[in-house]
């Protein structure tokens with residue numbers, strides 16, 4: 001058997017297994033199809049097989065139905081006969097029900113461990129996108145970040161950003177020569193957008209303890225990769241928050257992971273559901289940066305799988321980078337739809353046995369056109385494929401099942417309590433005016449070496465590498481994470497990475 005995971009059975013009689021080679025899995029992929037055609041189940045079967053192969057996975061759960069990954073499927077369940085029949089038919093034998101190891105995350109901390117970032121982590125560019133700022137307003141935000149970096153001000157939560165903006169606005173004339181113009185109308189506009197973000201519940205996302213990326217890359221003692229399921233049922237109601245959040249995760253992963261070239265198997269697989277949201281209304285400069293991150297993150301061993309209804313929702317330059325293509329059925333009633341189907345069909349290497357364009361509109365639920373990269377990196381001929389049914393439950397977990405899993409997780413207690421330490425808000429409102437006098441800032445200063453280059457990054461990497469499985473009490477866990485956050489705050493604005501998030 002090839003060193004890969006089974007997408008399903010293709011070709012005549014659906015007996016020809018279609019593999020996704022682990023050594024090619026960092027060449028990204030696409031799962032597309034109209035609503036109800038089987039995208040989520042495909043994602044589930046891929047995720048659990050990556051996990052079984054020792055590859056950690058991240059995915060956002062838009063409808064809640066992906067949570068079933070954490071439970072074994074039910075041999076007495078209503079879907080059993082259908083799933084089992086399919087499993088036998090494609091040649092992988094009777095279905096063996098198994099749960100995947102899952103870590104649940106939730107920005108609001110209800111259906112998973114809270115996931116947070118500091119304002120400083122996110123950086124001005126992604127924040128500007130999140131706040132829908134125009135160029136002038138983004139300029140003001142950038143100046144504020146620059147000023148905070150220069151003054152050693154900690155930007156942790158939205159309160160800090162708010163105080164910083166008020167402060168900067170108050171001393172705008174002093175700052176003008178060094179930083180440029182800070183129009184109070186622009187500051188006002190940014191503040192208003194911040195209010196809107198807070199109303200959407202975006203406040204929850206900013207703070208500490210901030211997410212440690214090593215916690216997304218965990219494996220079980222028996223070598224299975226954890227599947228990180230981010231509950232996105234609420235998050236998706238703020239599409240900008242959703243897409244910016246996932247973009248930030250990707251950018252941070254890119255910045256924090258070492259170069260590995262083409263590894264034997266990926267370090268992480270990242271499923272990006274509702275991927276069109278990433279690109280809709282994004283300014284051209286941001287789209288270019290996203291394309292760049294997608295291209296470069298591959299050599300860090302991260303494979304991104306975009307999940308979307310129609311491939312034409314993604315930019316050509318991104319589509320061209322996707323090695324594995326799984327195309328479920330598309331509707332082809334209107335001329336516009338037919339055009340989309342034609343484009344999707346033409347993206348495949350043709351198979352003389354059938355016409356891909358006709359097939360796309362005929363595919364049944366859980367059936368897809370599939371092409372992957374072979375061992376030499378060449379796309380395989382497109383095959384009509386019955387997707388392998390998952391071993392985990394098709395359908396959501398009950399709340400009680402989910403709660404039990406969250407409480408039993410080895411990460412329990414690490415993030416659950418929010419910690420509000422002294423940061424920009426406190427420094428700026430202490431009346432000192434000289435923000436850099438805060439204790440945190442002092443600590444940061446002393447760790448800078450003569451060249452001004454960050455000394456602490458090694459310490460921070462070392463601390464991040466600490467075994468994530470060791471169970472800690474909430475206080476110990478929280479203070480550990482804060483120490484690490486403090487250690488990485490030294491980064492100057494100019495060291496910021498590709499998307500303006502903090503460079504590590």
Ligand SMILES: Nc1ncnc2c1ncn2[C@@H]1O[C@H](COP(=O)(O)OP(=O)(O)OP(=O)(O)O)[C@@H](O)[C@H]1O
Nearest residue numbers: 034035036037038039040041042365366387388389
């Ligand atoms: N590979 C499969 N094997 C067996 N049944 C499947 C398979 N894929 C999908 N199904 C059936 O089809 C149903 C719908 O599939 P799914 O939820 O994956 O669609 P979707 O494309 O994600 O839809 P939406 O866009 O609405 O989220 C599943 O609940 C399941 O019953």
Ligand SMILES: [Mg+2]
Nearest residue numbers: 039040041063
């Ligand atoms: Mg779905």
